[in-house]
Every structure is written in structure tokens, then in C-alpha cells.
Amino acid sequence: MTSTLTMSTALAAEHRARLMRLAREVSFEAGTRLFEEGRRADRFWIVRTGTVALDLHVPGRRAAVVETLGRGELVGWSWHFAPYQWQLGAEAMSPVRAYEFDAGAVRALCEEHPEFGRAIALWVGHVLAHRLHAARTRLLDLYAPYGSGGQP
Amino acid sequence: MSSSPATAVLDRNGLDALVEALRAEGRTVVGPTVRDGAVVLDELTAAGQLPFGWGSEVEAGRYRLVPRADGAAFAHTAGPQSWKAFLHPQREKLWSADRAADGRVSFAAERPVRPSYAFLGVRPCDLRAIAVQDNVLTGGYYRDDGYRRRREGAFLIAAECTEPGATCFCVSMGSGPAAEAGFDLALTEIVDDAGHRFLVRVGSAAGEAVLSRVPRRVADEETASTARNAVDAARERMGRSMPPVDLRTLLGGTLEADRWDDVAARCLTCGNCTMVCPTCFCTTTEDVSDLTGDHAERWQRWDSCFDLDFSYLHGGPVRASARSRYRQWLTHKLSTWYDQFGSSGCVGCGRCITWCPVGIDITEEAAALHDELADRLRRQDAEETQR
């Protein structure tokens, strides 16, 4: 199963190989917090198996899950843009195996190799565009009784 | 006008006898007659009720009766009605349902007495329109039983067209002015020094049987050729024409044209065009129940794609703008009708032009779409060559 959003198809072989040289195989127990809102975004992950939930802290409530990410998906993009600070929190919903990347090292590599940097930026941009579209679609509340009609 | 082996000539007395013969068979004879300042279709008890001595002057958004010195009966153009008012009536009961005290429900189909119509004076364009509706309502997997029964019992007497109006364009649509097929009898009216008479051609065994009971004489060559010439001359005197292009492709490729905004600014979305169109077949249903709540009926009535409710989906209408509703009407008539039923839905009768309160002209709209498309293609070509 492929999609242009997954790193393996979004990046050309040469860029992929360069990125994967920085990959570290990690695994998380269900319930592990990967990162917290407001903290420094110094890493990112690509999910191999399992599901990661992105959440927002709401006072008086359990963390509200806004989206879940599964196989092949990029977890975290704040590492790519200053001020490199997480906008959301992330938690493993199930046992998760993933590739982990050091954000500083990847950014440095991007600086060093503009072609590679451009490819990474395009990939992250593409993922962002897709998630923005999905979020907008969900704003329409399409499954509500009149969701497909546009009113009332 | 195609030649037919069995041709005869009727005079005015012969026409009287024809109506009498049809009525003697138990048929309800329906034909054009003058009422309320227009030629309307109604039951005729005698041929004398035909609009002898009346013609019509039409233009976009305009219709006037004008007296004719020659006394011709079939020299008028299409009036506001068409034969669909009889074959596919405005309102029709489909079935009734009853609920018993124990809650059981039963349904009964409406089976009215099969009418036996004789339509006298069907224009070739309207003959084509009947064939188009036959195909829509009885040509598919499911048949409209009510229509089928009325249609099977109908006897059609065509009247070839020798006096086309200013809004007529049947030649463009290939449906007139000659009657080619689909009739039981076809008349061609001639008024000249040799008298007022009707050339009759036979189109079916039923037509032949009726004709045999009517005083007539064998057609002479002069009457036959006069009739042929009159119809041929009518071919050259069409008031309007469609652009000579493949209309199906044109309308299929101009869904996003600017012209739709132009016509939408004029269109009142009144639906007159759909009511007078002899092929428009759309209907809706009404469910009614009596005061006990235990007897309910389903009625069918004409509907129009210009009505907002027509495209209603829970939440709202799909075609909310006037632009989209006019576009639906015109593209359906000239293009998607082919996809759905294998032919054009337009027969060139010109009624929609005549009876549009703001004079929107289907031929002018088609031509404007063609011009816009041609213009767009020219500009695209120019850009291509520049590159």
C-alpha cells in the first residue's frame, strides 16, 4: 500500500538513503508520551507499526485526541519550522515501532545539501497540506444529518 | 413528403365525414380549435370546430391569432398545448391504499377506462414528440402503464406543415415539415383555385379502414404535386434554425460557459417552457390521505426542472441557482437526452420560444454557446501557437 505521503514514496531513493542513515529504530509501550505541547521539537518519527494519537490538553478533561497516525506516517512537523516547538502532544495508543530521527541532525543535513533540503521540505509540506485538507473536511461535519447538503 | 401507395383526396365534407366515422367508432376526437384567443386542443364533435380561417403570428414571447381569407384549417402554428396533455396528463391518480382496523394495508392500482382517442391535425414536429415520449415512458425496462394504455388506443391523423411560424425550426431537428411515419393518416391541406381539399396518405391498417368509410376520391397527380410543393416550400420558410453543429457535443462541452449567467439574468424560472414543451415528461407525486387517515392516494402531476424542489436532497436543492436550472433544461433537451434515451429531446416546434414571457430563444442560446466555445478554442489555439 503506497501513497505519496509516505516517506518511502515521497523521497527519491538517494534522499531516502541519506535520511535513513540518521534513522534509529525505537519502540514504545502503549501509553508512552512521545512529546508534549510547548516543548522543544528536537525529534520526529515515522511509524512502522501501531498507532500514535495527537492530542491537546483541555483543563478538566482527558487530553482531546485530534488525530491518529498509523503505518508509514510522519509524526511531528514542528521540528522543521522555527521556533521548533511542539503544537500538540503525542502518545502511543498501542505498542508502536518507529524510526526516530534527530531533528537537529536532519536540519543540518538540509542546510548542507540544498537538494536534499528541498526534497524534505516538499515532503513535510505535502503532509501538512494533506492534514490541513483533512481537518477542513472534518470541520464540515459531513456525517451529521445534513452534512452532505450544506445546510441548515 | 414521402409518397404512399394509398392516397386519396378529401374535400371539406370528407373531413366532416372523417370526424363522424371516428366518433362512430367510439373515439374521442381531439383537435385544434379556437378558444380564448388561441388555438387550443380540445374534443371536437364536428370538423367545423377546427380553426378554419385562422392563422397565428408568433415571435419570441408573442402569440396572436390572425384571420385568414383562404379559410384554411391547418394554417396555424403550435398553440400553448401539445398532445401530451392527453397522453401524459397533468394530473393522474396512480394508486390508492387502505388500512384496515387490524392494521393491514392493501394497495390498488388505478385502472381507468382505456380512452380511445383520435388526434386530428398532429403536426410532424408533434408526431416526433409523441414518438420521443413513447420511448421515454414505454421504451425502457419499466413502462408507464397509464401512458401505454392511452397511447395504444390513440389514432393519429397528421397534418403536414405548410405555414411554418417565426419560431419554428423543425427542419434543424429533422422532424418536419413533412410527416414521414408514425401516423395512421396524414393530411396535407391545399386551398387554391381547384378548391379546398386535403390529400390523404395512409400510414397503417387502422388508417386504411377508417379512410374506407369516408367519401373520397383517388388522388390526382396535380393535387399530389401541389401538396408536395407546399410542404417543400415550408421547408425553406422556417422562422428559425439551430446552429448547424452537433448540439449534443456542444451542450456537453459548455457546462461552464459564461452564457449561462447571461440567460440566467433574463430567465424568470417560471417553467413555462417545460409546460408547453411537447416532450418534457417530468412528474412528481403527491401523497394524500382522507380525514380518517385510513385511505391514502398517490397522485402524479407534471413537474418542472425549474422548480426549486425538483432537485431537493435532504438539506436543500442541488440546483439552487437559475443558471443551473436553465442549464439543466437546455442540456437535457439537446444533449443528455441522447445519453438517457438515445435521441434529442427537442423537435423544433418553437413553443418554448413563443411562450417564454421574456422571449428567451433556445436557438439563440445554442448559437451563443457555440460562439463562446468557438471563441475559446480560437484563443486556446492562439496561445498554443505562441508557445
Added chain:
Amino acid sequence: MTGVPVPYRVTRVREETADTVSLTLAPAGPAGLARFWPGQFAMVYAFGVGEIPVSVSRIHRHQLVHTVRSVGAVSAALCALRPGDRVGLRGPFGTGWELVRAAGQGLAAGQDLLVVAGGIGLAPLRPVVLAALAEPRRYGRLNLLVGARTADDLVYADQIRAWSTVHGPLHCAVTVDRPTPAWRGHVGVVTTLLNSAAFDPRHTTACVCGPEVMIRATARDLLHRGLPAHRIRVSLERNVRCATGHCGHCQLGGVLLCRDGPVVGWDRACSLTSVREL
């Protein structure tokens, strides 16, 4: 024949969600309607109120299940029915999913099957899942991907739970737009579930039903992954009144949806759903 309803008796009413019920209907007299195929619909008449098109959500011999959401006068009347009440039924109408033809044509090995449902759109797709599970050997890998508003809005929740937990031939995944505190599953649009589904895009038939926006998004994604357009089967919705192709209401361009649909290939549906107010 198909113009006059046939009386059916409500034998069972099951509340699926707060506004949706499934009615099991059996012929009230000796004769019922002809056999329905998955994806086809019936015109269901609520006595004295009116008639609406409803797809079959289960076909069990002479019994039919219709899942109805209360959104208008007729559907509200149908949702208020109790066992023993009577309705009128006309049908079967429409093209159906044509699974056998779509999946069996020229491919001995059978196609992977991808069923993608949004909201109440799962109703016409349930017979597809049941038919595939009844004869899994006919197909390759089976996938059911469901998007719902919340977990409480999910129809056939028990059945989905059973399909999700048993490691049978069916890969079943659900995602919601708005997670309730108790929800531990996926959150996001239904297309995000495609990454974890098991199918070979070159040998897959997809059946998609839901709001039109969801259908378009799903079809675009599948095209991008390499499914041929004609193997993406979508079920569209328009105003169906007569269901016999005579009333003109369900026109969508050159398509009469009651006759040529509701299920059409994306090769046809793409242009039809891309023109506004068509």
C-alpha cells in the same frame, strides 16, 4: 407492476443510533418483491405520509433490512414504526454493486476488495461485506474501512466490533471525526485508513459510499494509488421519486440515477460530481 407498492410487515426494529433504526421487513401477503442485490434500493412507503428510496442493508431470503435515518417527514415516520406495522415497498431498483461481475471478470484469482463507508453510507455496503464473508474464496483480501462522526453515531456497532476483533478474512478499521473520552480507536478522515489496508491497487475493486465530499476524496486517493477508475464503484444520491426512470428527478447529467445508478464507476462519476449544481 413496480408502480404499486407491495405490503410488507415490520418484524423487527433495531435502534442503531439516536436517529437511525434498522427495520426488518417481511412480505405481508403471499408474494414479496423480486430478489434484491447488494447496492439496490427499494421505495419505502409510510402510510399516508410518502415514499423515500432506501437501500437494502441486509438481504435474508424474503426478508429485507432497511436502515433509515430520521431526517425528514417520511424517514421520521419510518423510524417511528413498531413490529407489526405495515409499509409499502416497491423494487428492487438500481444497478447494485455488481460484485460478482466487478470482482470475477477475467481474474481467476479474484480481486482484493476494499469497502469504504462514511456515516450512514455503511448501510448499502453491509450486504457487500456479508456477501464477501459468505464466500471469501471468491475474493482476494477483504477490507472494510469506516468513517463515523463519533463512536455513538456508528451503525452496526456490534457487528463491526465482532469483525474487528476476530482475526478472520476481513481487515476492519474504524475512524471517527470526534472522539468521545472512551474512544480508543482512530481519529481522522476515512482515507487515512487506506495506508493500513491490505490491497494491491492493480487488482482491487473498491466500493465507496458516504457523503459526496467523502466519496470524491476517497476516489481521488484511490486513483492516486493506482486503482483504475472503473474499479472504484461509488454510490451516489439524488432526488429519486418514481425509481422507474420516468419522472426525471434523479438526473445527474446523462445519468438517470434510479436506472443507471445509484452505483456507478468513478470513470463516469468523476465528471458528474465535479460540475457544480449539475
